[in-house]
Structure formats: C-alpha cells, structure tokens
Amino acid sequence: MTCLSDYVYKETIFSSDFCDNAIGILESNKWEPHVWYGSSDHRIRDRKDFMTSYNTDLMFQMKDAIISCVQRYEKKYMAVSQFCGVRFNKYSVGQGINQHVDHIHSLFDGERKGIPIISIVGTFNDDYEGGEFVINDEVIDMKQGDMLVFPSCFLYPHMVKPVTKGIRYSWVLWGY
Secondary structure, three states, rough: OOOOHHOOOEEEEHHHHHHHHHHHHHHHOEEEEEOOOOOHHHEOOOOOOOOOOOOOHHHHHHHHHHHHHHHHOOOOHHOOOOOOOEEOOOOOOOOOEEEEOOOOOOOOOOOOOOOEEEEEEEEEOOEEEEEEEEEEEEEEOOOOOOOEEEEEOOOOOOOEOOOOOOOOOOEEEEEO
C-alpha cells in the first residue's frame, strides 16, 4: 500500500563548505519581505513571514546538483519538464511560513505557462532552533545541504515553524 510519505524524497546534495559559502554570498544580497498573492494578484504580507532574495550566480552553481537529484526522484515518481528560478529564504527569530500548498498561479509571468507539480526545498544550515519543516503534520529533519522533493498538490500542505534562535537559510523552486 502506498502512502503520502512515499512521494517525499530527501537527499543531501551540498557539502558544508558549499553551504557556508552560499550563506556568505547571500549575506550581501538585498532581502525583501515575502509576499503572498491572493486572488487577482492582491498582495498580502504577513509580519511573521520570512525574507526572500534571488542570486543568479549562486543559482547556476546549484543547478547541476539540483537537476541530478530531481532526476533520481523522476525515475521513481514523475517527470518534470521545466523549472522556475531558485528563490532564497532567510528566517530570523519569530519568522516562519504558515501552512500552505504550492498550487501557485503567481509563479508564472505570462510567458511561461503551467502549474507546479513538484516542490523542491533545501537548507544551507542547521545551526538554528525552531524552524522545523513540516509536511502533513510530520516534521522532516532537514540538515545542512539537504534537498527535499514532494508533490505540489493539495495533499501536501506544509509549513516552516517559527525560528526561535539563530537564522535559517533555505531555498525553494518548483518544477512544472
């Protein structure tokens, strides 16, 4: 019998040195508050949400490792033809993200079309407290350099609990 957790895949894809270097690069980035998009592109900001940033150079450094891991996932589950860019997340004390699913229409800019079918989340550090990643009320133990892949549909509600000490650096992208 197959259960929902059978479609959640985790693998360590980055070394500690790579992750530490990535955090160093991201520290000099400009960070913006995370924004939720509601109906008709109405923007909603939750003061407890995290900060987001983008860095094309770092994204390209990560690309091959991410694609290799996704290919291993695809062999077992489903094929993905395209990806959006990597978004970097920074959670300070008191910040997390409420439970949600990744059925994201705002991901697409009008030129690209599709709906995410897989969510891809990774961590650059684990030297913080709180900030647990939770899918379907199950805490997923994420260590430095880990990547997690799971379906983006309504069956996989997930969240990041508020950080209670330190800063949590992570990244996310979606395949469609």
